[in-house]
Amino acid sequence: MTRTLTRSADPQPAIGERLRARLDAQLAARRIAPARHLSADPAPQPLPALEAAQLRIPADYRDAVADHPAVVAWVQTIAESATAPYAGDRHAQYGQAGRREIRTGPSLLLWGPTGTGKTRQAFGAIRSLTAAGCAVRWHAVKAADLYGQLRSQNTDTEAVLRHAMRVPVLVLDDLGAAKWSEWKEEVTFRVLAWRGEHHLPTLVTTNLPPAPQPGAGTQQLLRNAVGDRVLSRLSGMCTAVELTGPDRRYSHR
Ligand SMILES: Nc1ncnc2c1ncn2[C@@H]1O[C@H](COP(=O)(O)OP(=O)(O)OP(=O)(O)O)[C@@H](O)[C@H]1O
Numbered sequence: 368m369t370r371t372l373t374r375s376a377d378p379q380p381a382i383g384e385r386l387r388a389r390l391d392a393q394l395a396a397r398r399i400a401p402a403r404h405l406s407a408d409p410a411p412q413p414l415p416a417l418e419a420a421q422l423r424i425p426a427d428y429r430d431a432v433a434d435h436p437a438v439v440a441w442v443q444t445i446a447e448s449a450t451a452p453y454a455g456d457r458h459a460q461y462g463q464a465g466r467r468e469i470r471t472g473p474s475l476l477l478w479g480p481t482g483t484g485k486t487r488q489a490f491g492a493i494r495s496l497t498a499a500g501c502a503v504r505w506h507a508v509k510a511a512d513l514y515g516q517l518r519s520q521n522t523d524t525e526a527v528l529r530h531a532m533r534v535p536v537l538v539l540d541d542l543g544a545a546k547w548s549e550w551k552e553e554v555t556f557r558v559l560a561w562r563g564e565h566h567l568p569t570l571v572t573t574n575l576p577p578a579p580q581p582g583a584g585t586q587q588l589l590r591n592a593v594g595d596r597v598l599s600r601l602s603g604m605c606t607a608v609e610l611t612g613p614d615r616r617y618s619h620r
């Protein structure tokens with residue numbers, strides 16, 4: 368028997384009401400939304416780079432602006448040295464260059480008392496770099512959290528360490544705040560040594576002065592907290608920038 372398919376002027380529903388009700392009940396039992404509801408959802412839109420970066424920035428720093436002159440200059444240097452992949456003569460045949468990517472650049476050590484805005488300047492710098500149109504692959508981590516992740520049983524610790532070493536821009540926050548140990552020195556040294564040798568831009572923040580301050584009397588120095596080898600790497604790769612002023616956490620209230 369041959370069936371003739373005719374085009375109906377009034378399209379028939381693909382499935383009958385009773386069958387749809389049965390399907391819906393089965394989907395509901397499996398906690399799956401029926402496709403006709405899902406199709407009403409707006410299609411996911413690609414987030415612009417700045418918005419995507421915003422989502423990874425802690426809420427307290429999402430409106431951060433890097434306005435310290437040394438940080439502004441650092442952002443400018445990094446942004447200017449960002450290069451597009453295959454932009455060189457050797458790869459000219461591959462056509463138009465891609466988005467500029469941050470590859471190498473100088474590093475900063477932001478130091479000063481608590482609440483003077485070091486972390487805020489660091490996140491402000493990340494926001495500025497993104498707003499400047501650079502593709503920024505970045506990672507921000509408190510030193511204590513990095514050590515915690517590296518101690519975790521459930522993590523691929525070499526991958527965590529490799530990421531901190533190789534990510535194009537690293538913010539290593541609050542260095543020297545945690546109780547020190549030989550193991551922490553080794554980990555910090557590995558991260559900084561790699562980054563220093565490969566000229567990977569790194570923003571380090573700390574409460575401790577990297578060198579004795581005139582007239583400051585006896586004070587805890589960064590060297591005492593992180594050891595000679597780490598301090599030597601920091602000195603070799605970073606420009607030290609002091610942030611001064613009152614603790615802004617109090618002035619916020
Ligand atoms: N220029 C600024 N304008 C407005 N708020 C600011 C500014 N700088 C810092 N703050 C706010 O002050 C608080 C302290 O800043 P931040 O966390 O950056 O200090 P910090 O120097 O990193 O402190 P700590 O040494 O304790 O880590 C935060 O809530 C931050 O958002």
Ligand SMILES: [Mg+2]
Pocket residue numbers: 485486487540541572
């Ligand atoms: Mg901080």
